[in-house]
Amino acid sequence: MSPDAPQGPRYPSYPGEQQPGGADPTHGTPWSPPAQPDVRPGVQPGAPSFPDQADRSVPEKPAGWWIRVLASFVDGLIVLALSIVPIVGGFVLLFVDADYDEVTDEFTNTNPWGLVVVGLGFAVYLGFDLWNRGLRVGYRGQSLGKQLVGVHVVGRDGAPVGALEGFFRWLVAGLLQWTFIGLLVDLLWPLWDERKQTVHDKAINTYPVRR
Numbered sequence: 001m002s003p004d005a006p007q008g009p010r011y012p013s014y015p016g017e018q019q020p021g022g023a024d025p026t027h028g029t030p031w032s033p034p035a036q037p038d039v040r041p042g043v044q045p046g047a048p049s050f051p052d053q054a055d056r057s058v059p060e061k062p063a064g065w066w067i068r069v070l071a072s073f074v075d076g077l078i079v080l081a082l083s084i085v086p087i088v089g090g091f092v093l094l095f096v097d098a099d100y101d102e103v104t105d106e107f108t109n110t111n112p113w114g115l116v117v118v119g120l121g122f123a124v125y126l127g128f129d130l131w132n133r134g135l136r137v138g139y140r141g142q143s144l145g146k147q148l149v150g151v152h153v154v155g156r157d158g159a160p161v162g163a164l165e166g167f168f169r170w171l172v173a174g175l176l177q178w179t180f181i182g183l184l185v186d187l188l189w190p191l192w193d194e195r196k197q198t199v200h201d202k203a204i205n206t207y208p209v210r211r
Contacts, residue, residue, distance in 0.1 A: 086124060097110075161205075
């Protein structure tokens with residue numbers, strides 16, 4: 001081609017401008033789009049991700065064994081204080097005017113109203129214990145004793161499990177504690193359990209946590 005031959009128009013180039021062919025004129029490497037942020041559901045862009053975060057069943061520290069024993073002791077004192085008066089008073093009323101027959105080894109002339117008062121005392125005991133350590137733990141996550149020491153009973157999602165599950169938890173605990181062996185196993189189980197659960201916790205999938 002002759003040096004005097006006409007040439008096409010020339011355009012000025014600017015730093016960082018993409019040239020035909022897909023190459024960066026500055027570095028001579030093909031251009032690629034920037035990496036997109038992590039937009040998985042539940043992950044904020046730019047936030048660090050932890051592989052085990054989705055597998056955590058209980059996000060809080062389990063409550064220790066001693067603190068739970070203290071909470072149970074407080075609950076026991078409360079229900080005992082409410083029921084001891086009618087129970088003891090009922091027995092006194094039952095036998096205050098009774099006669100003891102040494103021949104038959106029986107009491108006679110007992111006051112039947114004493115049995116009524118004793119029954120009322122046991123009804124107070126069961127009713128209050130059901131509400132405090134059953135229903136209240138279910139819908140609020142705490143009995144009065146647990147509230148005093150800062151212990152919560154929650155499900156896998158970290159929220160109270162509901163009144164119905166709280167009732168069944170209370171019922172399982174009561175059945176286990178009806179015998180000495182059941183009481184001992186249920187009481188001591190959290191000492192070697194990783195999540196500090198009792199047997200009745202495991203039965204209902206509840207977790208004691210400290211808040």
